[in-house]
Amino acid sequence: MRVRSHTKGCAVYARSRRAFVGATFERMATVSPCAPPLECRAMKEPTAPRVVPSADTPVLQTPRLDLRRFTADDAAFIARLLNDPSWLRFIGDRGVRDEDSARAWIAERLVAAYEKQGFGLWAMQRRDDGALLGMCGLVKRDSLPDIDVGYALLPQFRGAGYAREAAAACLDYGANVLGLGRILAITRPENRSSISVLESLGMRLERTEQLAGDDHVSMVFEWRPAARAVVSARPTRAC
Numbered sequence: 001m002r003v004r005s006h007t008k009g010c011a012v013y014a015r016s017r018r019a020f021v022g023a024t025f026e027r028m029a030t031v032s033p034c035a036p037p038l039e040c041r042a043m044k045e046p047t048a049p050r051v052v053p054s055a056d057t058p059v060l061q062t063p064r065l066d067l068r069r070f071t072a073d074d075a076a077f078i079a080r081l082l083n084d085p086s087w088l089r090f091i092g093d094r095g096v097r098d099e100d101s102a103r104a105w106i107a108e109r110l111v112a113a114y115e116k117q118g119f120g121l122w123a124m125q126r127r128d129d130g131a132l133l134g135m136c137g138l139v140k141r142d143s144l145p146d147i148d149v150g151y152a153l154l155p156q157f158r159g160a161g162y163a164r165e166a167a168a169a170c171l172d173y174g175a176n177v178l179g180l181g182r183i184l185a186i187t188r189p190e191n192r193s194s195i196s197v198l199e200s201l202g203m204r205l206e207r208t209e210q211l212a213g214d215d216h217v218s219m220v221f222e223w224r225p226a227a228r229a230v231v232s233a234r235p236t237r238a239c
Helices: 006-027 072-080 085-090 099-117 160-178 192-200
Strands: 067-068 121-126 132-139 148-153 183-185 205-207 218-223
Touching: 067 132, 067 160, 067 218, 072 099, 072 132, 072 218, 121 148, 121 160, 148 160, 160 183, 160 192
Parallel strands: 148 183
Antiparallel strands: 067 121, 121 132, 132 148, 183 218, 205 218
């Protein structure tokens, strides 16, 4: 809302107040050099408006990756990823068969989560060439009591440590930005590569059960912030 000043004195007051507020937020956003190293460090400021990153602005950065929001422009990639044999085997058939259904899935499952929760599954993009590798992020499921971390990559990008790198940053984001004291992860017992990633992150097996709405058994892993050493990653201003 635009406020009009009717006198010179009011105009000076308005400019001074804006300068004071801007300086205050700048000081509030400064991280102490004595703070411990974090994978994703950001000030939680409940009185400040939440910054919503644009699609081109990474939510998280790691040494090799940018994690950003998905958009409708990523429909072709989503159609490939959701029809990859490993996705269908270990995650499930989402009924996405073409770019039109992929755009609908992005809007209903990904963008809706960003808008409702402020987080979700983000596009995993390699920084040096811009290649889309997969997705990684935090999910709130009705079938689990806590938020869980999830990831998936196209076959040609597996085995290079990208899943662990992205998931580690997401865990730190959950702990240090969202203030989560516990984060879960689920995978099928036969998905040995995923189990290895979770164990390398310091996650421990909590239980094995069939979750509501599933027709298979899942292994439920648990992670708490003190359970692993921090691996360096760079946050962005949108973090």
